Amino acid sequence: MTSQTPTPPTLKAVSHKGGQSVAIRGLEKTYGARKVLQHLDLSIAAGEFVAIVGRSGCGKSTLLRILSGLESPTAGSVSLNDDKANAHGDVRFMFQEPRLLPWKSVIANVALGLDRHARPQAEEALRHVGLGERAGDWPSSLSGGQKQRVALARALVHEPSLLLLDEPLGALDALTRIEMQRLIESLWQRQRFTAVLVTHDVAEAVALADRVILLEDGRVALDERIDLPRPRHRGDPAFAAQEERILERVLGSDSPQQDAASGHADATEPPKRHLSRVA
Amino acid sequence: MSTHTENRLFSRAAPWILPILLLAAWQTASSLGWLSTRILPAPWDVLKAFVTLAESGELWNHMRISTLRALSGFALGGGLGLLLGLLTGSLRSAETLLDSTLQMVRNIPPLALIPLVILWFGIDEAAKLFLVSLGVFFPIYTNTFHGIHSVDKGLIEMGRSYGLSRWQLYREVILPGALPSILVGVRFSLGFMWVILIVAETISAQSGIGYMTMNAREFLQTDVVLVGILLYALLGKLADMLARGLERTSLRWHPRYQPQH
Numbered sequence: 001m002t003s004q005t006p007t008p009p010t011l012k013a014v015s016h017k018g019g020q021s022v023a024i025r026g027l028e029k030t031y032g033a034r035k036v037l038q039h040l041d042l043s044i045a046a047g048e049f050v051a052i053v054g055r056s057g058c059g060k061s062t063l064l065r066i067l068s069g070l071e072s073p074t075a076g077s078v079s080l081n082d083d084k085a086n087a088h089g090d091v092r093f094m095f096q097e098p099r100l101l102p103w104k105s106v107i108a109n110v111a112l113g114l115d116r117h118a119r120p121q122a123e124e125a126l127r128h129v130g131l132g133e134r135a136g137d138w139p140s141s142l143s144g145g146q147k148q149r150v151a152l153a154r155a156l157v158h159e160p161s162l163l164l165l166d167e168p169l170g171a172l173d174a175l176t177r178i179e180m181q182r183l184i185e186s187l188w189q190r191q192r193f194t195a196v197l198v199t200h201d202v203a204e205a206v207a208l209a210d211r212v213i214l215l216e217d218g219r220v221a222l223d224e225r226i227d228l229p230r231p232r233h234r235g236d237p238a239f240a241a242q243e244e245r246i247l248e249r250v251l252g253s254d255s256p257q258q259d260a261a262s263g264h265a266d267a268t269e270p271p272k273r274h275l276s277r278v279a
Numbered sequence: 280m281s282t283h284t285e286n287r288l289f290s291r292a293a294p295w296i297l298p299i300l301l302l303a304a305w306q307t308a309s310s311l312g313w314l315s316t317r318i319l320p321a322p323w324d325v326l327k328a329f330v331t332l333a334e335s336g337e338l339w340n341h342m343r344i345s346t347l348r349a350l351s352g353f354a355l356g357g358g359l360g361l362l363l364g365l366l367t368g369s370l371r372s373a374e375t376l377l378d379s380t381l382q383m384v385r386n387i388p389p390l391a392l393i394p395l396v397i398l399w400f401g402i403d404e405a406a407k408l409f410l411v412s413l414g415v416f417f418p419i420y421t422n423t424f425h426g427i428h429s430v431d432k433g434l435i436e437m438g439r440s441y442g443l444s445r446w447q448l449y450r451e452v453i454l455p456g457a458l459p460s461i462l463v464g465v466r467f468s469l470g471f472m473w474v475i476l477i478v479a480e481t482i483s484a485q486s487g488i489g490y491m492t493m494n495a496r497e498f499l500q501t502d503v504v505l506v507g508i509l510l511y512a513l514l515g516k517l518a519d520m521l522a523r524g525l526e527r528t529s530l531r532w533h534p535r536y537q538p539q540h
Contacts, residue, residue, distance in 0.1 A: 070440055092441070099437040103455040103532040112451065113441045140534045154441070 019047035019194035020081045020090065020161040022067065027076035029062055029218075036062045038218040040076070044211075049188060049195045051205035053250060054215035060198045063215065064164050067196060068093045080162060092160035094168045098147035100139040100154075107135035110154045118157075125157035126150070129183060145176035149183070156187060163188075165197040169204065181207055185230065202247045206239060207232050212246055222249055320502040325509070328502035337491070342510065345487040348404070349476050349514075352411025357468060360416040361461070364423025368457070369449075381420065389413040390478055402483030407476065414475035415468035422464025426457030459533065462526050469518040477511055 022044040029037040036059040044050050052060045065071040068091055100109045111122035126132050129149040148168055169177045185208055188195055199205050205212045206226055214222035232239055302322055308314045309321030332338035367374040389410055400406035430453050438452045480489020492507030530536050
């Protein structure tokens with residue numbers, strides 16, 4: 001039974017499975033003649049928050065969909081916790097759009113796929129995203145940001161060990177975005193799941209991630225660790241410098257000359273990306 | 280009285296102004312002898328004919344029979360349309376097997392089959408059941424089929440990735456998603472149901488509202504003919520109200536049906 005004591009909301013810590021580690025080896029995906037991912041290797045530690053950035057069409061969404069099991073790779077393997085048999089069980093996906101069922105109340109949306117007795121958990125998850133009072137409302141009466149918060153509650157009520165986020169904040173206004181980023185960060189710190197966030201917003205990536213990965217032509221072009229203390233502040237010069245560096249790297253990858261010019265700044269850049277030019 | 284309540288009253292009464300004016304003009308024209316009672320009897324006479332028919336019990340008997348025919352045809356044809364629509368909408372193999380055949384049959388107006396139906400079933404109940412079923416089948420079939428096809432693919436993908444079983448996916452996502460379209464089909468078919476029944480009953484029947492009006496025509500009882508026609512209008516309106524009520528209760532989630540603030 002749930003007690004009514006006004007303790008600060010925390011999900012029942014006992015049931016936490018923690019994060020899953022992810023190992024991607026030689027991953028390839030082709031659509032017809034078009035190669036979207038080419039021999040991609042990537043390891044993600046359990047509980048790590050990884051952001052994947054890159055220009056549109058670089059394969060970042062495809063990578064996420066393969067991780068979730070929505071799509072299967074053409075070649076290569078994805079292993080979660082080194083246990084291929086139980087691959088996609090604890091993985092939850094947060095889509096670009098909220099994708100709430102309009103014919104179900106907010107609480108029924110959160111409880112989707114859970115059995116009848118799980119209603120208290122759903123209510124709790126809804127409280128965590130600050131929408132406990134809207135449980136009985138229809139999704140159509142919520143704002144865009146509120147809808148995404150419901151979608152977040154729906155993902156987290158399953159206590160996933162791996163949460164995949166496909167630009168879920170892309171359509172929100174700047175203030176709501178920052179609010180949502182803080183919410184995601186605090187829930188991640190509390191539940192310690194592994195998170196993979198695909199975004200085109202470098203500032204968002206630097207604000208949230210332990211590691212920022214730049215995908216280019218279906219390969220890892222940059223793998224940068226963000227060691228800034230949390231909570232991170234955008235005004236912080238170290239934050240701004242790191243954001244600037246990654247942004248330059250994303251933009252500069254278009255023209256080889258510029259690339260050479262900014263090359264000295266990227267001391268951490270792996271030499272891999274020159275190979276991608278050859279291919 | 281504030282202008283606000285005045286406006287409300289006006290908007291309530293407005294739809295009835297024109298019918299009442301028409302009725303008054305009609306009554307005046309008849310009373311002054313501008314209209315022959317053989318062409319159009321006075322509204323007052325139509326009302327009297329209605330009361331006489333109602334008192335003798337004849338009216339209720341015909342109404343009951345017509346309603347029964349309409350509803351059983353609707354249940355049979357509509358049920359079959361829903362079932363087949365769900366089947367072809369959900370299963371690709373059923374679609375390739377059945378849909379093009381059904382689309383061909385759809386283009387035959389059900390009323391064109393009347394000669395054939397009379398040859399097959401005579402002027403029995405079966406003939407009317409067949410025609411009404413056929414008439415209501417297609418609006419429901421087509422709208423169910425399209426309803427299922429137009430369910431947001433993103434929602435289906437979401438349901439799958441959240442671990443819903445096939446049956447859960449159907450019950451929680453696909454059916455509710457197709458429901459608005461299915462209900463549009465229901466409304467169309469209810470309108471169609473009366474049209475077909477009227478024609479079937481006027482052509483061949485020994486009871487029902489259509490029979491009553493045709494019978495009255497032979498005896499030049501124009502007032503009874505008008506009672507029959509007005510009854511169809513009334514029953515049609517009733518069916519439409521039923522369909523709207525169904526939409527309002529089952530589509531409560533839809534922004535269109537939510538109270539405006």
